[in-house]
Amino acid sequence: MALLCREGAERAEQRAFLEEHLLTWVPDFCADLQRCAGTGFYRCVAQLTLGWLKLEEGLLQAEENAPSPFSCRVSTPALDRILEALGKEYRIYAPKRFPGRGARAGSDLVRYAPIRSAAEIVTDAPSDFSAKEIFYPVNQTMLYFQDDACRESVLSDQREILIFARPCDINAVRRLDQIFLGNGGEQDVYYRRLREKVRFLLLECGGGWDTCFCVSMGSNRTEDYSLALRLEEGGALVQVKDPAFAPYFEGADACAYTPGFVEENRRAARLPVIPDRETLKTASGLDFWKQYDERCIGCGGCNTVCPTCSCFDTVDVIYNETSRDGERRRVWSSCMLRDFTATAGGHRARSTPGANMRFKVLHKVYDYKARFGGEEHMCVGCGRCDRRCPKDISFYDAVCGFTQALEQEAEHK
Known part of the structure; x- marks a missing residue:
């Protein structure tokens, strides 16, 4: 059953396996076990096993009976009215343009921000920052302390969250979910309480941009969305997948729209093959990484825009010098910063920009996959780090160059 789920088998196939195999003998076995077991543990x-099987059967049946997705065409005024109606129940975010606020002189900034109309949604350029800061804020207060008392922070806005996002960003969120919710047995409550409010509205990506390599990373497609949209002049084509949103589109003209996905990028990444610890040791010791000692300035800009970076510092903020009142915050951090690995005694586990670059690259295209299994790497190929770097260091080139250097080292042995 786990194999069928991992391989993305159709729900009907999963249900057939459940009914034709597991449910034909496991309930009787569980009944015998409850009757004959000598201890309460078994x-x-x-009882838990039987309950899980019944729950799984019910969920699969409910999914099969759920309404099928439908598609429709709406005008721009109609879409704006829908967004206005949704805004009463949801906070709505999308890539939005901020003129003159780009990283380089005279450039614009495209960042996820609240919107009120379809005209604000940017579709002709990639966003400079990812959607993660909506549910994983740059600066987040976890708790407040006063004298000997302590209280946790609470959300000031209880509305659900809708995010217009492209496939790579939606896939990136699944990586963050794995780190914050599926790593180590305990879920991060501060991440979860915002993340569980999020629903995605899929934005078609067209042909991508020069810095994208999402196809190489397998993040060019997704089915994790409530609505899919293709914004056009005068309106939009919409696929309604989540029944909760169907009432907002009642009376719209039906059409045959299904979202399209990028099938080929302008560039394709060559990923390293690291089958064992010996190869990993070789990869870590390559002279290839030394070039970044001079090139990288350790600003951390690449981590800031990355949709899958999750590192943070925890800091206590005291309101004034003589006060015992304050708050504990977590603030984004970066593995590329000089003091990221510094300890109280002054030692640094990684003391050069090249060592930090090695850590980041291996984390994105080896460590994550090795730790959690499956076929996904941490990097989703969005290309934001390439566009952000003030020294024009390309992560794509780093991955491809590292792969080539590792292959050459193997040939020499």
């Missing part, structure tokens, strides 16, 4: 295990 009786409870039997």
Whole structure:
């Protein structure tokens, strides 16, 4: 059953396996176990197993009976009215243009921000920052302390969250979910309480941009969305996948729209093959990384715009010098910063920009996959770090160059 889920088998296939195999004998076995087991532990295990199977059967049946997605065409005024209606229940975010605020003189900044109309949604340029700061804020207060008392922070806005996002960003969120919710057995409550409010509205990506390599990373497609939109002149084509949004599109003209995905980027990444610890040791010791000692200035800009970077510092802020009142915050941090690995005694596990670059690259295209299994790497190929770097260092070139250097080293052995 786990294999069918991992391989993305159709729900009907999963249900057939459940009914034709597991449910033909496991319930009887669990009943025998509850009757014959000598300890309460095994009786409870039997009860849990049976309950899980019944729950799984019910969920699969409910999904099969759920309304099918439908598509429609709406005009721009109609879409704006829908956004206005949604805004009463949801906070709505999308890539939005801020003229003159780009990283380089005279350039614009495209960043995820609240919107009120379809005209504000940027579709002709990639966003400079990712959507993660909506549910994983740059600066987040976790708790407040006063004298000997302490209280956790609460959300000031209880509305649900809608995010217009492209496939790479939606896939990036799944990586963050793995880190914050599926790593180590305990879920991060501060991440979860915002993340569970999020629903995605898929924005078609067209042909991508020069810095993209999402196809190489397998992040060019996704099915994790409530609505899909293709914004056109005068309106939009919409696919309604989540029944909760169907009432907003009642009376719209039906059409045959299905979202399209990028099938080929302008560039394709060559990813390293690291099958064992010996190869990993070789990869870590390559002279290839030394070039970044001179090129990289350790500003951390690449981590700031990356949709899958998750590192943070925890800091206590005291309101004034004589006060015992304050708050504990977590603030984004960066593995590329000089003091990221510094300890109290002054030692640094990684003391050069080249060592930091090695860590980042291996984390994105080896460590994550090795830790969590599956076929996904941490990097989603969005290309933001290439566009952000003030020294024009390309992460794509770093990955491809590293792969080539590792292959050449293997040939010499």
